[in-house]
């Protein structure tokens with residue numbers, strides 16, 4: 001097979017994650033050749049290899065990695081090297097046990113797996129810089145090395161925050177920088193409540209092990225602090241890599257639905273984002289409150305398209321103006337990579353079903369259609385040792401091709417063109433709001449993720465492409481802006497949103513929008529705080545509905561049943577389009593509208609979908625009612641029609657095979673005569 005490079009460079013490229021340190025030396029040459037023959041372009045190496053790179057303090061062994069890199073280079077593969085700081089070796093931890101992190105229960109998290117470090121540890125920072133410098137000096141200019149990944153999956157396994165040791169020691173100083181005086185901190189946190197006022201910076205600790213819940217303001221600032229530690233930890237590595245490895249990209253492999261840090265802050269300074277896509281594991285772990293039990297069975301072998309799509313769209317929007325593949329002129333302005341793509345079954349979920357036939361190809365095609373420039377499979381060969389022996393690779397333990405391999409080979413016959421994702425709808429996503437709703441969810445049925453992804457899912461079920469952006473991003477040019485759960489409002493944010501609406505955008509806000517100030521208190525003038533004028537409402541009541549308890553809502557489309565959450569408003573300029581019927585909020589507005597600004601106070605999938613459909617129609621964004629599990633994604637002037645269902649679906653006169661995709665020309669949701677596109 002011809003490597004994809006031989007045709008046009010401007011199409012999706014593939015790669016894999018390989019571990020030369022896990023296999024005998026005589027495998028390296030063969031693996032590199034087989035990867036090239038499969039059509040792979042990239043190989044990612046060494047993210048957990050510290051104990052082999054520096055077996056004893058200051059004693060480096062580069063010979064094996066030199067040889068491995070050369071083996072890939074000879075076959076024309078491009079190497080992505082990683083800083084190995086997710087796995088500090090035993091000698092370092094035993095000499096400096098203070099590097100170890102402390103969990104929320106106050107227990108030290110021990111050596112013996114990975115990610116056992118506190119981001120704030122000055123000792124660990126020094127060693128992180130030392131190993132980064134050593135690797136960058138050795139490989140920074142190697143012709144095979146096209147880029148770097150920092151560390152591996154920050155915050156994975158709940159390691160974004162350490163509640164003792166170095167983090168606990170650094171937290172008061174960080175607060176002092178932020179607030180200047182204790183009076184300012186006590187005021188911002190509202191510490192007069194329950195006599196929580198501090199008289200000395202040294203009295204402040206992380207917000208764990210409190211008798212009952214900690215102050216949400218305390219939790220919010222600790223989350224910001226922890227996020228800052230990750231950002232500055234990474235920045236130290238990025239600075240060294242920029243200095244010693246010029247012309248190479250620097251990225252990080254982010255995670256599925258990770259809440260442990262502000263991704264927008266941590267991504268700053270990277271060339272583009274990458275993320276690790278495990279659709280079946282994601283469905284087991286993160287679908288709570290978003291995808292019902294029946295659907296979880298239905299999509300068990302593919303994962304759910306919108307959970308996966310959500311992550312793609314988050315990472316496409318994390319950084320703008322980047323997207324390099326290591327050579328000038330490639331990639332797209334908002335490009336991202338999937339650094340680890342599931343290509344068989346995973347090992348870490350409660351259940352780990354085999355993916356359906358066609359799933360690996362479908363996942364890859366969806367990644368491309370959502371803006372990925374590269375998809376790299378995890379992992380080349382299944383591990384024969386340690387924690388991940390039950391995880392698949394492209395090759396089985398015995399080096400024969402596993403189920404995903406043939407799908408990857410077939411994908412390489414196609415040429416998926418790079419180009420823009422033409423989204424006219426922006427959905428706003430904010431980690432500070434996530435932390436606040438996490439600190440006080442008030443309804444066990446409605447997390448930040450559940451509320452936000454419900455809106456995303458409604459948009460996707462209407463065949464609409466979505467950009468996911470920070471709430472303070474430039475919103476110019478969008479026809480519709482959706483803010484499902486931005487509970488933290490600032491004066492500046494209110495001005496930005498008002499400017500977008502004045503500029504012609506339609507704004508749709510979900511419940512709890514603008515409830516809190518930037519320090520996590522309730523706005524004293526009432527909610528939605530500084531957004532009140534733009535939205536034309538004042539919050540009246542909010543009702544947390546236990547599972548099984550519903551609240552009826554009536555509107556022009558008919559009746560709806562809200563679950564989990566229902567809030568009502570006093571009209572202050574807006575009009576009510578939907579009203580509660582019966583119950584404590586009977587007769588009060590449930591959905592309101594002032595000019596181009598809509599507020600939806602009730603949580604109901606059907607209501608959210610109906611309101612969004614109307615708003616999209618008014619904004620001139622074409623919608624289409626897609627069957628469950630059928631999705632459309634557009635890129636570079638073509639539409640990817642996907643069927644994620646385990647059975648065939650007939651839609652718009654065409655029969656879509658189970659777990660399959662088709663690429664059609666023209667970016668129409670339901671064109672009259674869509675022709676299969678010629679890819680390449």
Ligand code: GAL
Pocket residue numbers: 152153156276278340346347348378388391
């Ligand atoms: C990822 C991680 C990999 C591997 C993989 C297994 O989260 O980055 O190292 O553990 O999961 O699915």
